[in-house]
Amino acid sequence: MLLVIDVKALLENIKAAPYEEIVVAAPHTGTVTFAGIETGAHVTGITGAFGEKPGTLLAKLTRENNDKPLFANAKGVVGVVHRELEGRFVEAGTPLVVIRHYLSKDEVIANILQKVLYLFCAPERAKYYFIPSIDKKVKASGPRSVTVKPGLELFIVSRMKREKPLLYEGPEGIIYAVYFQHDQNVDQGAPLVGVCPADQTDLIQDVVNRVRTDWEEKE
Amino acid sequence: MSTKKHKVLVANRGEIAIRIIQACVSLGLDFVCVYTRADEASGHLALARSLGGPNAAYRVSSYHDANEILAVADHAGATAVHPGYGFFAEDFRFARRVAERERSLIFIGPSWRIIRSLGDKINTKRLARSLSIPTVPGSDRPVYDELEAEEIAETLFAFQAEQGISNSVVLVKASAGGGGMGIEEIYDIEQFKTVYRRIRNYAKRQFHDEGVLIEQRIFDFNHLEVQIVADRTGTGIVHFGTRNCTIQSTGRQKRVEIAPGFRPQEVDYAFDAEKLMEDIVGYSLAMAREVGYDNVGTWEWIVSPTGQPFLMEVNTRIQVENGVSAAISRVRGQGGVNIIAEQIRLGLGEPMGYDQSNITFDGVGIEYRIIAEDPANRFTPWVGRIDQFLAPTLPYASLHTHIPMDEPYEIPTEYDPNLALAIVWGKDLAEAKKRGVDYLDELTLSGADGTGTELKSNVRFLRDKTSTILQF
Incomplete structure (x- = not known):
């Protein structure tokens, strides 16, 4: 069935609040030393063709004589710096900095494509892995080299060290987007992959073109 | 140092953390515990706070992170670490690090050299055999080579056939596994390749170690x-x-x-x-x-x-x-x-x-x-x-x-x-x-x-x- 969506309306919706607030929290325990960042400062995220250039240094956490630098993982403007924590030992999960991140064209495209693609979702909270043969293909040639059809053994579901296979159910098509990360838990109902059925290719191309033309990225 | 002056860091969760906390209290010892975001409702956290106050528990990112455990131990002034079971309990590197770091702590468990020699199933088997203690027939070290593993499996099938066992079974086990995880049976050598590869991949994903053990299955044990x-x-x-x-x-x-x-x-x-x-x-x-x-x-x-x-x-x-x-x-x-x-x-x-x-x-x-x-x-x-x-x-x-x-x-x-x-x-x-x-x-x-x-x-x-x- 051909899906029809109003790309213009979706874009207008996103334009009404074209950013997200990213809370940078302590990933683990340690003593906090903030870098010279202030509220209102512009920060950059990870860049480079291979994501090899870290973002702006926000703070460092020290534990066991090791410094762990905390970089901005997205570009934006610093909204809050929790200066009161300077020099204090913090627990994992303590909020340190808030960044207002303005959405890029690629993020807007990904956002809208979630409404166009067929989303194959996690049936339960667990870790998900592609089966070895598909994993190899994804690593070698990217997810769009993989065609899926109903009944295909696509994932290994790992929960509490127990594993079981998960068969794909949905329309035949290519995997257009992968939404899960290696060794990370995926919540029940969260999308694992976005599949592009053959009859939706034109619509997807239209989304990409419209966003590239109409979206103006903010610094 | 008098035993009573020690403070024990409980590096575990759930019921074992509760029992360690209770044991510390019965011995008159101070304690501190850790918890993760997923365990905010766990009884071990509630008990720690009720018996030790709000500073008796630290939130960490993971129970598997040695740096987390030791940083908390230092900040809380702990002098000993109880690993409970699972997590770091049988990790000789962790036990060694705890005992030999600049601010050394007592590892509540066997000393690291003993964990190293007995914590590994293979070393245990070798030591037992050297003392003429009977062990389960099979590989005496983790096998990383498929052909070698297959040869061991063939030997075990042949051994069982010699013993007159009509339904021979061989176990393929992840060497780093435990608690019954990562074990499968094979009933003839034709099944070997598929099962071996499945266990090897499982072991790699779960334990980051592809080592596999091949053992005889003892029935009705x-x-x-x-x-x-x-x-x-x-x-x-x-x-x-x-x-x-x-x-x-x-x-x-x-x-x-x-x-x-x-x-x-x-x-x-x-x-x-x-x-x-x-x-x-x-x-x-x-x-x-x-x-x-x-x-x-x-x-x-x-x-x-x-x-x-x-x-x-x-x-x-x-x-x-x-x-x-x-x-x-x-x-x-x-x-x-x-x-x-x-x-x-x-x-x-x-x-x-x-x-x-x-x-x-x-x-x-x-x-x-x-x-x-x-x-x-x-x-x-x-x-x-x-x-x-x-x-x-x-x-x-x-x-x-x-x-x-x-x-x-x-x-x-x-x-x-x-x-x-x-x-x-x-x-x-x-x-x-x-x-x-x-x-x-x-x-x-x-x-x-x-x-x-x-x-x-x-x-x-x-x-x-x-x-x-x-x-x-």
Whole structure:
């Protein structure tokens, strides 16, 4: 069935609040030393063709004589710096900095494509892995080299060290987007992959073109 | 330093964290615990805060992160680390780091050299063979080469054929695995490649180690254990009897543990069960003395239907089932033995203070592992919300749980859905079994998952299996 969506309306919706607030929290325990960042400062995220250039240094956490630098993982403007924590030992999960991140064209495209693609979702909270043969293909040639059809053994579901296979159910098509990360838990109902059925290719191309033309990225 | 001045960091979660905290309190020791975001509702956190105040618990990113544990230990002023079971309990590198860092701490467990030599199934097998202690036939080191693994499997099939075993079975196990995880059977060599690769990939994903063991499967076996307790001198070594852990899930995970391991006074066996228990205790003590064992540990045995024992592995840590041994043990005639408290006391350097002649055993103890799982569906873990959990209070029973009794509790998917350990005692096997069934019948356990499906638990399975306890 051909899906029809109003790309213009979706874009207008996103334009009404074209950013997200990213809370940078302590990933683990340690003593906090903030870098010279202030509220209102512009920060950059990870860049480079291979994501090899870290973002702006926000703070460092020290534990066991090791410094762990905390970089901005997205570009934006610093909204809050929790200066009161300077020099204090913090627990994992303590909020340190808030960044207002303005959405890029690629993020807007990904956002809208979630409404166009067929989303194959996690049936339960667990870790998900592609089966070895598909994993190899994804690593070698990217997810769009993989065609899926109903009944295909696509994932290994790992929960509490127990594993079981998960068969794909949905329309035949290519995997257009992968939404899960290696060794990370995926919540029940969260999308694992976005599949592009053959009859939706034109619509997807239209989304990409419209966003590239109409979206103006903010610094 | 006086033992009383120590502060113990509890590097674990759930019911074992609770029992360690309680043991510290009984010994008059300070403690501090850690918890993760997923465990904010766990009873171990509530108990730590209620007994130790708001600073008695630190949130960490993971129980697996050594830097987290040690940073908290330093900040909280801890002088010792209790690893519980799982996580760092059998990690000799962690134990070594704890003991040898600039601000050294006491690792409440065997010293790292002992964990290194016995914590590895392969080293244990080699050491046992050097002492003429029988071990399960199979590979004596992790195998990383498929052809070599296949050759070992072929040898084991040939050996079983020579022994006249009609339905030969070989086990393929992840070397770094444990607790029944990462084990599959093969029935002929044609199946080998597929199963080997599956286990190897599983081991790589779960344990980051592709090593695989190939072993002979012993059929209709009983799984026995010997509880060893030793002080830091390496000479004060005693045993707290045997346990029988034969009742397991389909994935070979223990579900019911009984102390003692056999009960020849009440059950007929095809072999001399009393002598067999003496033999495995003797072998275990000999091995413990040989390595200078210096804390608590468990020697795990497989016993064949003809009464032949094979050493399987040594667990260089406290076991889940320590409480069932404690339930039947008396020191100088006194009950109330707490093996975790003994582990802490001896780990901090106190001498044993008694010897084997002071230890006696009385009656039969049964421990039930109450777990949210579906026994009818290969014991698949059940995840959801526990709405009500009520257990009877009886003089002959104890319950260890981290599930709050007064409010709903969401089982975190990050950890096994273990709900509680129930231990009952009886003056003999018949009484213990009857009390066990009565106790399980009085449990109230209800809840639902996100789709409204009713809670699944193994209570019925435990109840049904009680009638088969210690039969062989």
